[in-house]
Amino acid sequence: MNKQGPGKIEWCDYTWSPITGCSNDCPYCFARAIHKRFRIPNAPTFHMKRLTEPLDRKKPAIIFACSMGEFFDDGLSAAYRCSVMQVMKEAYWHQFMILTKQAGRVQDFVHYYGPIPENVWIGVSVDGGGRSSEGIGTLKFADVPHHILCAEPLLQPYVADLTGYEWLIIGGVTDRRGKSKGLDKGDVDILRRCAEKTSTPVFVKDNAKYPEKIQEWPVAMLKVIETRTKAL
Numbered sequence: 741m742n743k744q745g746p747g748k749i750e751w752c753d754y755t756w757s758p759i760t761g762c763s764n765d766c767p768y769c770f771a772r773a774i775h776k777r778f779r780i781p782n783a784p785t786f787h788m789k790r791l792t793e794p795l796d797r798k799k800p801a802i803i804f805a806c807s808m809g810e811f812f813d814d815g816l817s818a819a820y821r822c823s824v825m826q827v828m829k830e831a832y833w834h835q836f837m838i839l840t841k842q843a844g845r846v847q848d849f850v851h852y853y854g855p856i857p858e859n860v861w862i863g864v865s866v867d868g869g870g871r872s873s874e875g876i877g878t879l880k881f882a883d884v885p886h887h888i889l890c891a892e893p894l895l896q897p898y899v900a901d902l903t904g905y906e907w908l909i910i911g912g913v914t915d916r917r918g919k920s921k922g923l924d925k926g927d928v929d930i931l932r933r934c935a936e937k938t939s940t941p942v943f944v945k946d947n948a949k950y951p952e953k954i955q956e957w958p959v960a961m962l963k964v965i966e967t968r969t970k971a972l
């Protein structure tokens with residue numbers, strides 16, 4: 741697992757990559773740029789040797805699972821997804837986040853695997869483009885314990901219906917060196933106003949370069965944050 745925090749992904753403690761790679765072809769893909777830089781294939785790949793890493797870490801942590809790929813990629817066997825989900829269930833003291841651009845495959849996976857563990861949060865990633873509302877509307881009805889909307893990178897002004905979502909994360913485009921130009925303040929403000937309507941907490945990442953520090957956490961995670969702070 742890779743340690744995160746200020747200057748990296750601020751909303752999690754670790755990233756964990758038992759699955760990497762992705763068949764989607766987003767032009768701004770950070771993972772693909774890193775894979776290219778280190779000459780690692782970007783095809784969806786399962787990494788058996790990383791599978792049980794969260795079980796070795798006994799202190800509670802917030803873990804971003806499969807940050808360098810697409811967990812729901814259909815180029816990957818569902819059996820691998822089940823193995824990863826099983827580890828997350830066994831590591832019940834952690835909170836796991838999975839972000840996807842394939843919201844339409846989430847409910848199929850629920851039918852295949854069974855109930856998603858209570859410590860697993862599923863988020864849809866949108867960039868504000870044409871398919872954003874479709875993804876948000878689809879994930880909302882997926883039978884998962886916690887729904888997140890991740891507007892990163894937010895590429896254009898976008899109005900989101902956050903009904904049913906417990907958390908909104910907003911971020912900018914990061915290049916392969918980890919640098920970001922930031923976001924238009926007005927675009928962030930539009931999404932913040934959407935979140936106000938549904939009382940959804942908002943976390944604006946530093947790479948958005950927003951003039952205020954906005955780092956709100958979902959109610960269901962506050963207890964975890966307390967435990968995590970005591971344990972660190």
Ligand code: SF4
Pocket residue numbers: 761762763764765766768769770771772808809810840841
């Ligand atoms: S869905 Fe994510 S991992 Fe896949 S190409 Fe797009 S940005 Fe990259």
